[in-house]
Amino acid sequence: MGSAVPGLFLLLLYLASGCWAGDCKGHRQILRGPPGYVTDGPGNYSVNGNCEWLITAPGSNYHIVLNFTFMETECTYDYLFVYDGDSYQSPLLASLSGRTLPPPIEAKSGKMLLHLFSDANYNLLGFNATYGFSLCPWDCGGHGRCDAVSSRCQCHQGWGGRDCSLPVCSTDCTQHGHGRCDEKREHCLCSSGFVGQICQLGLRDNSGVGQWWDVSYKDESFSPRTASAGVYLSSTRTFYMFGGKQK
Numbered sequence: 001m002g003s004a005v006p007g008l009f010l011l012l013l014y015l016a017s018g019c020w021a022g023d024c025k026g027h028r029q030i031l032r033g034p035p036g037y038v039t040d041g042p043g044n045y046s047v048n049g050n051c052e053w054l055i056t057a058p059g060s061n062y063h064i065v066l067n068f069t070f071m072e073t074e075c076t077y078d079y080l081f082v083y084d085g086d087s088y089q090s091p092l093l094a095s096l097s098g099r100t101l102p103p104p105i106e107a108k109s110g111k112m113l114l115h116l117f118s119d120a121n122y123n124l125l126g127f128n129a130t131y132g133f134s135l136c137p138w139d140c141g142g143h144g145r146c147d148a149v150s151s152r153c154q155c156h157q158g159w160g161g162r163d164c165s166l167p168v169c170s171t172d173c174t175q176h177g178h179g180r181c182d183e184k185r186e187h188c189l190c191s192s193g194f195v196g197q198i199c200q201l202g203l204r205d206n207s208g209v210g211q212w213w214d215v216s217y218k219d220e221s222f223s224p225r226t227a228s229a230g231v232y233l234s235s236t237r238t239f240y241m242f243g244g245k246q247k
């Protein structure tokens with residue numbers, strides 16, 4: 001009797017969300033509003049899997065933001081690909097693998113396609129994520145109000161950027177003591193030996209291992225498959241990166 005109560009609770013939770021994706025069975029599942037929950041299902045995903053979930057917002061002018069609560073795939077063998085659109089020809093937003101919890105991911109087309117690929121052996125628990133719709137980028141990052149008429153964010157004091165995700169430059173760049181603010185260009189100028197959006201990454205230590213970091217919000221030379229893991233070789237002055245996502 002005791003074990004039946006949690007099971008009932010989970011069932012009710014899934015039904016209440018209205019958008020639980022259910023088991024991964026090798027075909028596309030379409031998730032429409034209201035905002036909800038997407039997962040490959042309880043237990044391990046299957047081997048040789050090709051499972052798809054298409055999240056569809058009320059219109060093409062909506063942004064979809066995906067927030068992960070769990071991630072576990074066989075690193076470098078099993079992947080969750082995320083596209084901004086409804087096909088593999090749509091822009092690739094992220095190629096995710098391993099156990100590191102991904103940062104939020106946004107699609108701007110009103111549709112977001114998730115594709116879970118697994119190879120012939122060794123399967124793990126998969127992924128859980130929530131999603132939401134907004135007329136503004138990143139739903140204004142929790143630091144602003146979305147003006148539905150203009151689809152623009154009105155940021156709270158101390159926050160900037162089109163999605164209100166950037167702390168005011170003057171305080172942000174200096175918080176680690178490794179940079180200063182270029183107020184005219186609104187970005188950080190890092191001291192020697194440090195990189196990153198807010199100069200938080202040291203080139204001579206290992207402090208950032210196992211976490212996601214923003215290398216740059218504005219540099220479009222970084223492709224969607226970069227930045228999930230990287231190493232800097234001072235001997236060749238080269239930064240190698242594997243996997244990753246697009247801002």
Ligand SMILES: [Ca+2]
Nearest residue numbers: 074119121122
């Ligand atoms: Ca595998």
